[in-house]
Amino acid sequence: MKQGQRLVVVGGGSTYTIGMIMSLIEEKAHFPLRSITFYDTDGERQERVAKATEIILREHYPELELFEYTTDKEYALRDKDFFFVQIRTGGLEMREKDEQIPLRHGVVGQETCGPGGMSYGMRSIGDMIDLVADIRQGSPDGWILNYTNPAAIVAEALKRAYPNDKKILNICDMPAAIMVSYAKILGKEIWDLVPEYFGLNHFGWFTGIYDKEGNELTEDIKRAILEDGFIPEDSEIANDPSWIKTFKQVEKMLTDFPEYLPNTYLQYYLYPSDMAEKEDVENTRARQVINGRQQRVFSTCDQIIADDSLENVHLEVDIHGCYMIRVAASLAYNNGDIFIVMVKNDGIIANLPDDAMVEVPAMLTNRGPKPFAVGHIPRFYKGMIEGQLAYEQLVVDAYFENSYEKALQALTLNRTVVDAPVARQILDDLINENENYWPALKQRETVAR
Ligand SMILES: NC(=O)c1ccc[n+]([C@@H]2O[C@H](COP(=O)([O-])OP(=O)(O)OC[C@H]3O[C@@H](n4cnc5c(N)ncnc54)[C@H](O)[C@@H]3O)[C@@H](O)[C@H]2O)c1
Ligand SMILES: O=P(O)(O)OC[C@H]1O[C@H](O[C@H]2[C@H](O)[C@@H](O)[C@@H](O)O[C@@H]2CO)[C@H](O)[C@@H](O)[C@@H]1O
Numbered sequence: 475m476k477q478g479q480r481l482v483v484v485g486g487g488s489t490y491t492i493g494m495i496m497s498l499i500e501e502k503a504h505f506p507l508r509s510i511t512f513y514d515t516d517g518e519r520q521e522r523v524a525k526a527t528e529i530i531l532r533e534h535y536p537e538l539e540l541f542e543y544t545t546d547k548e549y550a551l552r553d554k555d556f557f558f559v560q561i562r563t564g565g566l567e568m569r570e571k572d573e574q575i576p577l578r579h580g581v582v583g584q585e586t587c588g589p590g591g592m593s594y595g596m597r598s599i600g601d602m603i604d605l606v607a608d609i610r611q612g613s614p615d616g617w618i619l620n621y622t623n624p625a626a627i628v629a630e631a632l633k634r635a636y637p638n639d640k641k642i643l644n645i646c647d648m649p650a651a652i653m654v655s656y657a658k659i660l661g662k663e664i665w666d667l668v669p670e671y672f673g674l675n676h677f678g679w680f681t682g683i684y685d686k687e688g689n690e691l692t693e694d695i696k697r698a699i700l701e702d703g704f705i706p707e708d709s710e711i712a713n714d715p716s717w718i719k720t721f722k723q724v725e726k727m728l729t730d731f732p733e734y735l736p737n738t739y740l741q742y743y744l745y746p747s748d749m750a751e752k753e754d755v756e757n758t759r760a761r762q763v764i765n766g767r768q769q770r771v772f773s774t775c776d777q778i779i780a781d782d783s784l785e786n787v788h789l790e791v792d793i794h795g796c797y798m799i800r801v802a803a804s805l806a807y808n809n810g811d812i813f814i815v816m817v818k819n820d821g822i823i824a825n826l827p828d829d830a831m832v833e834v835p836a837m838l839t840n841r842g843p844k845p846f847a848v849g850h851i852p853r854f855y856k857g858m859i860e861g862q863l864a865y866e867q868l869v870v871d872a873y874f875e876n877s878y879e880k881a882l883q884a885l886t887l888n889r890t891v892v893d894a895p896v897a898r899q900i901l902d903d904l905i906n907e908n909e910n911y912w913p914a915l916k917q918r919e920t921v922a923r
């Protein structure tokens with residue numbers, strides 16, 4: 475009989491929390507719970523989600539010993555087994571600025587990619603470092619599973635701040651969402667598929683997809699994408715016009731570069747000018763999420779509370795929730811299941827630096843992820859990744875060293891920017907908008923000529 479886990483959702487007011495609760499209900503046999511605690515810095519936002527969650531759990535998880543929600547950090551983080559972390563420093567309002575500022579300079583405006591990703595990363599690092607310290611104060615041995623973005627930059631910063639903490643795992647659900655669409659093409663479930671994959675977060679490629687019997691399915695998937703197209707199937711994004719456009723770009727990327735199956739995020743780095751031209755600065759993805767998912771989630775919560783029942787709402791499980799829960803179950807019960815997660819390279823990709831935080835398939839055990847060796851990657855991918863890795867590490871350098879110069883170098887290296895004067899203009903605008911969040915960046919004294 476599996477011992478139930480004591481789970482904390484950090485960022486209980488997240489728009490993903492209801493989906494996560496539905497997934498915890500769906501997955502209770504794989505990952506049984508003793509208690510769920512929500513913790514958030516915004517008590518009002520969290521309470522709307524929590525009061526709806528109380529009703530959902532009453533209907534679908536009556537055996538749960540305890541559900542609670544609080545803004546008391548020390549209480550929430552004490553003596554727990556798992557922490558699902560999903561915070562957004564600055565909220566969706568700052569995300570909108572992250573996306574609008576680069577667009578005003580003709581550059582990709584995106585949550586986690588390009589200058590928007592640097593801006594978000596410079597806000598997330600401090601909160602995430604403080605959060606891990608607070609968690610460790612109360613739960614020295616708890617598993618910290620982080621979704622907070624930009625995962626690449628957060629992972630690099632946490633690796634430096636906590637080099638010996640082996641129970642922090644940064645995760646992205648994008649490869650899983652893509653595999654949900656592969657599975658649909660093949661008439662299978664995602665859990666029937668075994669991926670071979672390499673890259674950085676939001677910057678990777680599937681080199682192969684197999685079934686559990688070891689049959690290769692990669693070429694079948696490529697053929698189907700090129701002949702019939704590629705669409706999002708995960709419930710969270712299936713009917714979203716922005717995601718439908720994103721998944722359609724995979725057809726173009728696969729036509730241009732047929733060797734491997736790309737992560738959807740590579741569209742921003744392979745076609746940066748095209749992507750920037752297509753965006754409407756008054757209706758970026760953040761605005762769509764504010765008017766879409768955020769509006770939908772909170773009106774659903776309010777409806778559940780008003781009815782004191784679920785009779786007038788439709789709630790769905792999604793891959794975002796199920797993926798993290800299956801990862802947690804494999805760590806908790808030493809299942810040895812294979813998931814794509816972020817780990818320190820240390821030779822996994824033989825011709826990339828050891829200190830890179832790479833995204834690769836790993837067997838998840840109670841001693842943590844055991845990644846599969848990838849070996850040497852071909853020149854094109856090595857070149858692409860090394861430039862992106864240097865960008866990511868320079869952003870974290872800029873944070874820890876309060877260095878304007880390193881931040882400028884990072885943006886200049888990024889494939890969505892390249893042009894140094896444009897990088898400087900964007901950086902100066904981002905500094906102005908983030909004065910309440912970023913560390914003050916200092917410029918090196920230049921020697922007067
Ligand atoms: N890794 C992935 O693949 C993946 C997938 C989806 C979402 N995400 C990330 O998950 C996070 C949540 O996304 P969302 O759209 O639901 O955000 P959201 O703004 O709806 O919710 C975030 C919550 O975090 C809370 N918060 C902010 N700072 C906090 C802190 N220091 N301590 C505790 N709580 C804090 C906010 O009050 C808010 O309730 C974002 O970082 C998003 O990018 C990651
Ligand atoms: O623009 P958003 O806020 O809708 O999405 C940004 C996030 O996109 C990816 O997560 C997807 C996920 O892959 C999919 O399965 C489903 O859950 O929707 C999510 C977005 O709604 C990406 O992995 C995240 O890092 C982004 O934050």
Ligand SMILES: [Mn+2]
Nearest residue numbers: 625646647648
């Ligand atoms: Mn992601």
